[in-house]
Amino acid sequence: MEFTTQELSSIAKNFADLFEQKIVDKGERRISVIEHDLRASLQKLAQLIMAELLVELEPERENRIDCECGGELAFERRRGAKIKSSFGWVSYERDCYGGCVCGQGKSPLDESLGIEPGKISPELARLLALVGVELPYEASSQLVEEFLLLHLSENSIREETQRFGQYQVEREERLIEQTEDEVYLQERLRSFSEKEYPQRLYGSLDGAHTRIEDPEETEKWREVKVGCWYEVEVVSPSQRNSRHRKQEEIGQQALRAKKQQYYCDIQSVDEFAPLFWARACQARADFARELVFLGDGAKWIWKLVEHFFPNAVQIVDWFHAEERLEKVAKDAFGNAEKRDAWLEESRSALWEGDVEFVIRACHQLSKVSREAADAETYFENNKKRMRYDRFREKGYMIGSGTVESACKQIVSQRLRCSGAQWKVEGARLTAKARAARLSKNKDWQFLSSMRAGLPLAA
Ligand SMILES: [Zn+2]
Secondary structure (H helix, E strand, O other): OOOHHHOOOOHHHHHHHHHHOOOHHHHOHHHHHHHHHHHHHHHHHHHHHHHHHHHOOOOOOOEEEEOOOOEEEEEEEEEEEEEEEEEEEEEEEEEEEEEOOOOOOOOOHHHHHHHOOOOHHHHHHHHHHHHOOOOHHHHHHOOOOOHHHOOOOOOHHHHHHHHHHHHHHHHHHHHHHHHHHHHHHHHHHHHHHHOOOEEEEEEEEEEEEEOOOOOOOOOOEEEEEEEEEEEEEOOOOOHHHHHHHHHHHHHOOOOEEEEEEEEEEOOOHHHHHEEEEHHHHHHHHHHOEEEEEEEOOOOOHHHHHHHHOOOOEEEEEEHHHHHHHHHHHHHHHOOHHHHHHHHHHHHHHHHHHOHHHHHHHHHHHHOOOOHHHHHHHHHOOHHHHHHHHHHHHHHOOOOOHHHHHHHHHHHHHHHHOOOOOOOOHHHHHHHHHOOOOHHOOOOHHHHHHHOOOOOOOO
């Protein structure tokens, strides 16, 4: 729905005349003040327009209408109500019916438009959740006030954001139920043609801790497990940034992730497994011609991958492996020159896929360095996941940053930002809402539709 300039020009002219009078009365000549006052006035106008519209949209009055219970309701009277919209409170009147034996009343206008009287409108809710997934709730409240000229408490924004997270929980629960049902899985198998199977699909999993301030919880830190399904594309020369050029310098193709689908939870591995499988099915990982999995060295990650996708290519994210070498070098050498030489040599051996060399190099330092001893075990346990020479030859993304950035974007940037204090459930729901928002599928639109009480497309 859009208006032409022509359609609105006479209204604009009238409004401008009114507004100009106010400016003259006030003696105001600063554009900043004029613009701000105009925003406030338009907001007030929008409130009135919305109230008028609601009257216009009232369904035709009837003497009797059906009640949910199967009984009958009779017209009683017009009653006032209000909703908190993105323009502020809108007050309106509508027909109300009552008198059924069940004691329930009804307003056909509210029902047909999906209005919950006294509550926040779906559109305002969507905007609040959008800010709430980005910023701490207190900062959200301040930002909303500037942008919408409305005061909304920290609590309202928290509530709306976490409601989006709760909707995501409900969607995921449904998905888990479906993907544990053999009949559903068989039907699903028939519903896709082979052309729709992903060629090369990537998965990543990671965990990061967040602090919990809950007197009822014994653990102060809980691990948020974050997963991502995605595809990879070659970055065109004109779009390459300094990170891509650096990749190219060391002989790695400039690659980047696309179509990311994020999911997360605060659970044990066993509790998390059904979600892992459900979201894998949603990404069609079980149909993928080739599945590449990136993670750090954490055992739970590879346990899950091996259980559900024994044929997946497993890769320890290059950045994690490299970081490990840096830790050893720092711990084992006091002399900067020796440290750099050791690091340089083992890093290039690792890059060439010579993990045995790296294991020996760590072993030699294991008597003097605890880090080196631990790293030796780490490289030994993960050596088949570090054949970086082969992985590069195949064109796999070996150090996506996606593993890190999924956790970084969800846990570090939102849950761990300063001023944030969490109970487990609040952290969990906020993280889920944020994961949906960051995903490049339709997750966020689905949640918005659920908030608006609209039927879901799929
Ligand atoms: Zn009834």
